[in-house]
Amino acid sequence: MIEKKSLFTTPKGILIIKQRGIGDVILSTPTIRTIRKYFKYAKVSLVLDTPSTELFTSDPDVDEIIEIRKGIWNILDVIIRIRGKYAIVFDLISTPFSLFLSFLSGAKVRVGWLKPENFRGRFYTHQVDISKSIPAISSNLRAVRRLGMVPVTEKVMVFLSDKEKERVKKKYFKLLSLKEEENIIALHPGHLFETRRWLPERFAQLADLFRVSGYQVVITGSKAEVETVEKVKRFSREDLTFLPPVSLREFACFLSSVDLLITNDGGPLH
Numbered sequence: 629m630i631e632k633k634s635l636f637t638t639p640k641g642i643l644i645i646k647q648r649g650i651g652d653v654i655l656s657t658p659t660i661r662t663i664r665k666y667f668k669y670a671k672v673s674l675v676l677d678t679p680s681t682e683l684f685t686s687d688p689d690v691d692e693i694i695e696i697r698k699g700i701w702n703i704l705d706v707i708i709r710i711r712g713k714y715a716i717v718f719d720l721i722s723t724p725f726s727l728f729l730s731f732l733s734g735a736k737v738r739v740g741w742l743k744p745e746n747f748r749g750r751f752y753t754h755q756v757d758i759s760k761s762i763p764a765i766s767s768n769l770r771a772v773r774r775l776g777m778v779p780v781t782e783k784v785m786v787f788l789s790d791k792e793k794e795r796v797k798k799k800y801f802k803l804l805s806l807k808e809e810e811n812i813i814a815l816h817p818g819h820l821f822e823t824r825r826w827l828p829e830r831f832a833q834l835a836d837l838f839r840v841s842g843y844q845v846v847i848t849g850s851k852a853e854v855e856t857v858e859k860v861k862r863f864s865r866e867d868l869t870f871l872p873p874v875s876l877r878e879f880a881c882f883l884s885s886v887d888l889l890i891t892n893d894g895g896p897l898h
Contacts, residue, residue, distance in 0.1 A: 818853030
């Protein structure tokens with residue numbers, strides 16, 4: 629067993645694996661903050677799927693982003709980059725692929741989920757029992773608690789500079805003719821899964837209600853959600869304002885400038 633003192637002063641890096649949707653990744657940020665506090669001098673690397681990487685490009689608690697893309701060459705590159713460079717792996721999803729990466733990293737300490745009906749947990753040196761379902765933030769924090777760490781926060785946080793937010797605000801407020809002195813309500817009707825989307829006609833009715841009540845309303849959506857946004861537009865009786873598809877960081881900056889966001893249970897909510 630590795631003593632706790634030597635564990636937290638390891639000269640090798642810390643690898644965090646969190647390949648999930650944007651919302652799931654955001655809900656893991658309290659775990660990332662805690663890991664950074666305890667491993668002040670270690671290199672902290674974060675393995676993410678492509679859509680989420682943009683959110684961490686300016687994160688002071690993450691030293692390196694390792695992007696998972698489609699294709700065997702990318703996978704081989706990832707394996708080469710992580711092999712033998714990490715003392716500890718926090719596998720926050722524990723899928724067959726993430727277990728594969730954890731094991732190939734060669735880390736002596738591998739923290740991952742243990743499910744009674746699943747044998748995969750046996751390949752982790754420090755197993756976390758997730759048989760009891762709890763909220764996502766607390767669930768992720770179980771990984772750091774397993775190594776004796778006390779969470780520093782349960783607040784999710786994405787780092788956006790004031791300069792970045794002001795630039796985006798100025799750009800899109802001008803483009804959409806928005807007035808800063810009046811309340812702005814953003815409606816985001818999209819979601820990756822259709823079963824988790826509120827009906828477009830209801831978003832349209834809500835948008836119309838806000839418009840006739842004197843509020844500025846902006847409908848938002850990614851490139852993949854254009855069809856849903858168009859449905860809202862067709863159902864609406866008012867002249868609504870639509871934010872064109874923007875980068876993930878610009879979207880986060882824009883949302884920081886509105887007074888109210890109404891959305892489905894997904895990334896924008898978190």
